[in-house]
Amino acid sequence: xxxxxxxxxxxxxxxxxxxxxxxxxxxxxxxxxxxxxxxxxxxxxxxxxxxxxxxxxxxxxxxxxxxxxxxxxxxxxxxxxxxxxxxxxxxxxxxxxxxxxxx
Amino acid sequence: xxxxxxxxxxxxxxxxxxxxxxxxxxxxxxxxxxxxxxxxxxxxxxxxxxxxxxxxxxxxxxxxxxxxxxxxxxxxxxxxxxxxxxxxxxxxxxxxxxxxxxxxxxxxxxxxxxxxxxxxxxxxxxxxxxxxxxxxxxxxxxxxxxxxxxxxxxxxxxxxxxxxxxxxxxxxxxxxxxxxxxxxxxxxxxxxxxxxxxxxxxxxxxxxxxxxxxxxxxxxxxxxxxxxxxxxxxxxxxxxxxxxxxxxxxxxxxxxxxxxxxxxxxxxxxxxxxxxxxxxxxxxxxxxxxxxxxxxxxxxxxxxxxxxxxxxxxxxxxxxxxxxxxxxxxxxxxxxxxxxxxxxxxxxxxxxxxxxxxxxxxxxxxxxxxxxxxxxxxxxxxxxxxxxxxxxx
Numbered sequence: 001x002x003x004x005x006x007x008x009x010x011x012x013x014x015x016x017x018x019x020x021x022x023x024x025x026x027x028x029x030x031x032x033x034x035x036x037x038x039x040x041x042x043x044x045x046x047x048x049x050x051x052x053x054x055x056x057x058x059x060x061x062x063x064x065x066x067x068x069x070x071x072x073x074x075x076x077x078x079x080x081x082x083x084x085x086x087x088x089x090x091x092x093x094x095x096x097x098x099x100x101x102x103x
Numbered sequence: 104x105x106x107x108x109x110x111x112x113x114x115x116x117x118x119x120x121x122x123x124x125x126x127x128x129x130x131x132x133x134x135x136x137x138x139x140x141x142x143x144x145x146x147x148x149x150x151x152x153x154x155x156x157x158x159x160x161x162x163x164x165x166x167x168x169x170x171x172x173x174x175x176x177x178x179x180x181x182x183x184x185x186x187x188x189x190x191x192x193x194x195x196x197x198x199x200x201x202x203x204x205x206x207x208x209x210x211x212x213x214x215x216x217x218x219x220x221x222x223x224x225x226x227x228x229x230x231x232x233x234x235x236x237x238x239x240x241x242x243x244x245x246x247x248x249x250x251x252x253x254x255x256x257x258x259x260x261x262x263x264x265x266x267x268x269x270x271x272x273x274x275x276x277x278x279x280x281x282x283x284x285x286x287x288x289x290x291x292x293x294x295x296x297x298x299x300x301x302x303x304x305x306x307x308x309x310x311x312x313x314x315x316x317x318x319x320x321x322x323x324x325x326x327x328x329x330x331x332x333x334x335x336x337x338x339x340x341x342x343x344x345x346x347x348x349x350x351x352x353x354x355x356x357x358x359x360x361x362x363x364x365x366x367x368x369x370x371x372x373x374x375x376x377x378x379x380x381x382x383x384x385x386x387x388x389x390x391x392x393x394x395x396x397x398x399x400x401x402x403x404x405x406x407x408x409x410x411x412x413x414x415x416x417x418x419x420x421x422x423x424x425x426x427x428x429x430x431x432x433x434x435x436x437x438x439x440x441x442x443x444x445x446x447x448x449x450x451x452x453x454x455x456x457x458x459x460x461x462x463x464x465x466x467x468x469x470x471x472x473x474x475x476x477x478x479x480x481x482x483x484x485x486x487x488x489x490x491x492x493x494x495x496x
Contacts, residue, residue: 007343020233020272020300022208028130028178035180035208037233037274037301038348040132091343093300 007090007097009060009083014098016056021094023051036094047085056098060086130406133181134174135372135383138167138198142188144214145251145482145489146239148278148313148320151187152386155485156375162396164194168201170373170396175205177403185212187375196225203230210235212276215262216255223262227269234266235274235303241289249283251482251491263297274301280320281473284330291337295345304334305350310384310440315488318477321469324355353455354469358430359437360455366415366439371406379405381412384440388449415439420450424458 009015017023022035023043032048034041043051053063064082068075089095140155162170174182182202189195190213202209210233211226223234236259240246246256266273275294279287287304294302306327307313307320322330334349341347353360363370363382372383377396380386386393391414394405406412414420418431425436436442437453445454446461454461480491 018272019270022232024180024206026178026180033180035232037210037235037272038133040180093343093346 007095009086009090009095009097011059011061011064011079011083013060013086014056014058015054015060015086015090015095016098017051017054017094018096023048034094036092039092041092041094046081050082050085054086130178130403131369131371132179133183133370134179135183135185135370136167136170136189137185137187137372137374137383138162138189138195139187139191139375140485141191142186142214142483143191143216143252144188144255145484146249146278146312147251147316147480147482148280148307149483150308150311150313150383151483152384153311153315153487154386155187157485160376161192162375162377164197166377166396167194167198170377170402171198171202171207172205173396173402175202175207177401179207181208181210183210183212188214188217190215190217190222196222196229199226199231200229208232213237213262214250214255215259216252218262218265220265223265223271224269227271231271233272233274235276236263236266237276237278238290238293239278240283241286241293245283245286249480251480260297263299267298272301273297273299274303275299276303276305278305278307279322279330280307281322281326282320282478284322284326287330287333288337291333291341291345291347295341299345301346301348303348303350304330305348306330306352308350308352309354310438310444311387312481312483312488314444315481317469318472318475319480321354321473322352323473324470326473327351327355353437353441353453354466356455357457358455359434359453361434362438362441362453365435367406367412368416368435371412379409381415382438382440385411387440388443391449415449422450422452424456425452428458 020037024033024035026033032043034043050063053066060082064075064079067078086095139158139161140151141158171182184195184199189211199209209231211231212235215236238246238259239249240256243256247253263273275297277290291302309317313320331351334347338347367381372380373396374380378386378393379396379402380393385391391411393411394400394409396402421431421436425431437455439449441455442451442453443449445465452459454465456462481488482491
């Protein structure tokens with residue numbers, strides 16, 4: 001089943017795009033897009049890279065680690081930006097997350 | 104082709120359709136496929152033309168598949184399977200499968216009453232991405248009366264539950280008018296209870312069947328104000344939980360809507376018989392010849408070059424008051440179908456605009472109808488409509 005609503009993205013979250021939001025490279029327009037109900041979003045390069053790493057297994061912290069290493073950039077700054085972008089996507093209804101079973 | 108631009112400040116910009124196509128008339132991002140006009144419901148505001156395509160004229164399975172392949176090749180990203188009732192086509196699963204195979208994002212716009220759980224499950228397996236179910240009200244008395252189909256409301260609720268059980272995202276389409284606007288707060292709650300992700304609060308647009316039923320459907324100004332306040336409040340309260348799209352009837356506006364984003368700028372649909380149309384009501388405009396996917400032309404050629412698409416593109420066709428109006432490239436003179444239906448000439452200013460010489464008359468007429476006694480429907484069907492019995496004045 002889809003994850004719970006009202007997602008609050010944190011370093012520990014393990015987000016993933018839900019079934020109804022598909023990341024795709026649009027060959028005609030030469031741009032990455034997220035296809036969603038009645039919407040087409042145009043994520044920028046960094047957003048695309050983040051979303052490609054969000055597989056429901058990696059945590060947001062893992063993603064920040066990976067990007068910080070790749071770009072030799074400060075991890076905290078990257079983490080802040082990644083959380084902000086993912087929270088924006090979650091608020092639009094285009095992000096879900098995998099959670100441990102609590103019962 | 105670089106017709107999509109992304110503002111650098113926003114990492115998740117919504118691709119506004121006009122940005123993708125405005126000056127170049129690049130291929131639209133999404134296309135509406137009205138695969139049949141057959142439908143078990145008889146809603147008096149149906150957006151199909153009054154002259155419906157009979158089943159013998161419908162494109163075959165092979166023809167629709169060819170259309171889907173071609174759409175994907177020319178850069179369309181999403182297709183909406185609609186109708187009529189798209190599930191009335193026996194080959195729907197096959198068509199959705201084909202659309203998925205060629206890389207299209209698929210959306211089903213359905214009344215839901217013909218679906219079984221097994222068929223919905225087959226559609227999900229075929230790659231269906233999203234389901235939109237229309238509701239006519241919040242309880243079966245009114246809802247079944249509006250749809251002209253007994254047991255319809257109960258069935259819709261059942262299919263909506265199956266949709267979420269199958270983990271398909273759900274949009275509730277609530278078509279609103281004078282006779283059901285009082286149910287809007289409960290309709291929002293119903294969408295939440297059904298675990299929908301999106302709610303479309305769509306006030307009826309008055310062309311075709313709805314224009315014939317205008318006196319029974321037109322809301323009052325007070326109702327509409329209340330409706331808008333309800334939507335604004337719910338959007339704030341349900342942010343991140345339920346997305347609410349809102350369509351207002353334009354009769355009470357001072358400025359017309361930018362219908363279809365402007366004729367031939369960002370939208371086309373394909374009719375059951377394969378006509379490529381700038382708007383799903385375009386066939387109501389007489390004197391325009393629409394090309395078919397059965398012709399020798401490609402869909403891209405029809406979009407770029409056909410007479411019907413170019414007739415009202417841009418601003419060159421305009422007469423006064425549109426021609427010299429500072430808003431001419433903002434709203435493109437409103438809706439061509441509405442201009443034709445209400446003035447007899449599609450090149451006239453849409454009377455929804457306060458600058459139209461007919462605006463005052465039509466507004467007054469709508470207001471009078473909204474306050475009137477008529478509640479009886481003319482139901483939509485292939486026979487040209489059937490008047491509701493037993494209801495009304």
